[in-house]
Amino acid sequence: MKIALAQLNYHIGNFSSNVQKMIRSIREAENSGADLVVFAELGISGYPPRDFLEFDDFINRCHLALEDIAPHCKKVAAIVGVPTYNKDGKGKPLYNSAAFIANGKVQKFIHKSLLPNYDVFDEYRYFEPNKRFEIIEFQDRKIALTICEDLWNVQDNPLYTVNPMDELMALKPDLMINIAASPFNYHQIEIRTEILRRNAEKYKLPLFYVNHVGAQTELIFDGGSLVMNAKGEIMEELKYFDEDLKIVEVDDIQNGKASTQNEKKLVIGMIHDALVMGIRNYFEKLGFKKAIIGLSGGIDSALTAALASEALGPENVYNVLMPSEFSSAHSVKDAIELAENLQMPYDKISIEEAYSAFESTLKPYFQNLPFNIAEENIQARIRGVLLMALSNKFGYILLNTSNKSEAAVGYSTLYGDMNGGLSVLGDVYKTQVFELAQYINREKEVIPHHIITKPPSAELRPDQKDTDSLPEYDILDEILYQYIEKRLGPKEIIAMGFEEKLVQRILKLVNTSEYKRYQTPPILRVSSKAFGMGRRMPIVGKYLS
């Protein structure tokens, strides 16, 4: 039996596009002699459909889409992820299901048992967990079909009290198929492979695993669908960050004939590829082509522009330089050098006239109080107004350039440099920003050397440096990582050797900046704990603040 693994980039709610892609894959699989083609979890709707699932109209459209696909599955069977109604009269209204289609008709629905409800996942919000375990019989083989999280309960301190594969083993399956929607983070590929390996080893069965690829706003799916033999060895692997289709003979896997694998990539390279796809898909799926970026001469905007240039083409990245009296001599020169290196269009627009106007308008109300954060923010907000005006006039999407370290401690201006349709670096710590810049320069100097080596500064008052009020970034980022990703408390972080007062000040900054992050653009998620939908904090909370 030949199984086709179809790894597609779906678009949430775009049924016609999703169905077309799936039919194309069915045809391709059929032409290549496949018996069964497997698509990812909730492929019909795209993942995550979120509260669209609360609309009967949306569920009906999912079912109409399934009906459009079924007639194409006459010569080749298919497994298609789709939400279905729970008809028991109690429990949550839906199941997260896999339709097994053969002979042009849906033969059976298999429902997901373990529903992730942590970090970015909200599946228990919509779905009832399955409690009846069934097997798919097809061409004299018994298939244990599970959906994503169903295979993930093999860790210590398991999160769930049942284990679907344990139940299915009683039905003596010959192989496992798992359809997934497993988003990228830079630890995830390793963890995911290990989890799949544990299943193959524990149940001594080959495993066919099909994941999503592509970005849906902040969530980035890296693909990496694969086939493992019963020893947990990867026999076949699909591309990362791109659509792919591969056909695998089940007997070959069982006989242990290994195939090619993806070249192992550096973590920083994976983050780079994820961000590029994240930008590209955001624009494509919203129907936009062109980005606008405020290019300061600093490393964050430089890196954002370089990534956008790769994602959208340099001609589609319009850079605006808006220096002020506090900008260093090098800022404009560095920014222009970057734009020219990449052949991106740019303009230099002065903020002086608008700043003078605000200064004069506010003079009677500011009561000769000294220059402070208010004036600093006015500069950042004028830049925001200029960028948004150009965005509105010409249909650019403004890309936000704030990094995760800044976003964490609130060192950015709401309605100023926090503006944007999408935050490219909001899940990338400053130390990783430097690494990414070096990665982009790995073959030639794209980002001018001076941008990477000069001390970071917001340039909102004379001779300002980030280190005036923050520790060095390697220290700051480590404290932030322990608090944000690892959820350690102050005592535990201090016990690691960091200065007590510093730790308390940093954690307080993080918690009191929650109100700012609430209004931040969606952030491309590349870590195990990004700001946004996966980190839900009270604003009026008084903890550590």
Place this chain on the structure above:
Amino acid sequence: MKIALAQLNYHIGNFSSNVQKMIRSIREAENSGADLVVFAELGISGYPPRDFLEFDDFINRCHLALEDIAPHCKKVAAIVGVPTYNKDGKGKPLYNSAAFIANGKVQKFIHKSLLPNYDVFDEYRYFEPNKRFEIIEFQDRKIALTICEDLWNVQDNPLYTVNPMDELMALKPDLMINIAASPFNYHQIEIRTEILRRNAEKYKLPLFYVNHVGAQTELIFDGGSLVMNAKGEIMEELKYFDEDLKIVEVDDIQNGKASTQNEKKLVIGMIHDALVMGIRNYFEKLGFKKAIIGLSGGIDSALTAALASEALGPENVYNVLMPSEFSSAHSVKDAIELAENLQMPYDKISIEEAYSAFESTLKPYFQNLPFNIAEENIQARIRGVLLMALSNKFGYILLNTSNKSEAAVGYSTLYGDMNGGLSVLGDVYKTQVFELAQYINREKEVIPHHIITKPPSAELRPDQKDTDSLPEYDILDEILYQYIEKRLGPKEIIAMGFEEKLVQRILKLVNTSEYKRYQTPPILRVSSKAFGMGRRMPIVGKYLS
């Protein structure tokens, strides 16, 4: 046996304040001869603690707070809501628990079985559902102690497959106590009373119900704790929108001696009270006193200012009038009249100079293209910069004045009039804005009559009216209500008699404005479906768009 119902306004993570309040109530209950004092769900931490629950440090502080309370419960027992660890080695790491404290020590923990995970609730994100059912024995009575949602599975098509009270009935309880965190919406009081009544009637037991009061950012708890007899009659009821403590003799309830009830208030009056408390608590809990508002002369900002004046005192509401060349003659006059009616401070600040500066700065780049949304938004954004500059200089919190109808269809300017620390009317449809204004004027004209009667306009270009591009608000709001609150699809709404093209246009506006609402301030929630944490929509979604 005398039971004290302690209805308190907690502050999330503010353990010292929460503990102090609870100890004060314990003392008061003790002095009044109570045997048992009952506090609301997760009172120790405040509700909802959200992802603070993922920090061991936070859970430890909850337990230290519980240890601070226990010694005060020597003469009077107490029921205190607190998160506890699940020590089973599998399942979610925590329980949502109620500690029964007597003789100065925690005697028992009862865990919550039914975990709401819809709308604004995420409890399955943190908690394992309880499956072991125990009763509290105290002073020769058997108490069936449950936590909030545990009593809510008495509806048709129940959401859960178990029913905790059914299990507890086997243990022959004498009375029910339910500790809750049930947030306000303008349907909720009626629904909640009905749910509690069904329990009293079904189990033929008196019910002591203790709720939270007070606002935690967007969530508003109305209080309304109560005692019902076994026939489902309300025998005692605590205040709405205020802290309260009442002591009730269990025998009196069982003998059917009824007590006073809250006066039934108009729905619009309840919304009014909720918004006032929402503003007040947001400022108090963040440690701020003063608000700044952009007063346009329109009804939304007028209503926001009137509500803020009630919440914070008129002297703490600073109003800024920023007319443009497109503002109608009456706008300034109406705004000043309102400020003077309420004796709120105000200033008139011109946007002309800043607008000219932006016009001149952008002229070389705008290429003589006609005046459009870009210029409209520049005006709104200049106002945003001015308000934020004053906010930064003097420590005001900017109140956002957008209403729900506007927020739904995206008729507002990101980084302009969408600015603010808190959105007061973002869950109030325009038709309800008019009702609230009338309610505020119920005794005398606070909001000038002309503000209420003139046709709504954004005044961003000559002679603009909202109805230039939107239907009348009674039609718009009804379509929005069916889509947002009722989750009806286009077919169903059209079948109600609305014009097909209009419905499609409105729903498309709602869905394509998701990217704007993502960056909106937190919105005080008064309906069953508010924008914000309770409505989670994909941005790149293509559904109905």
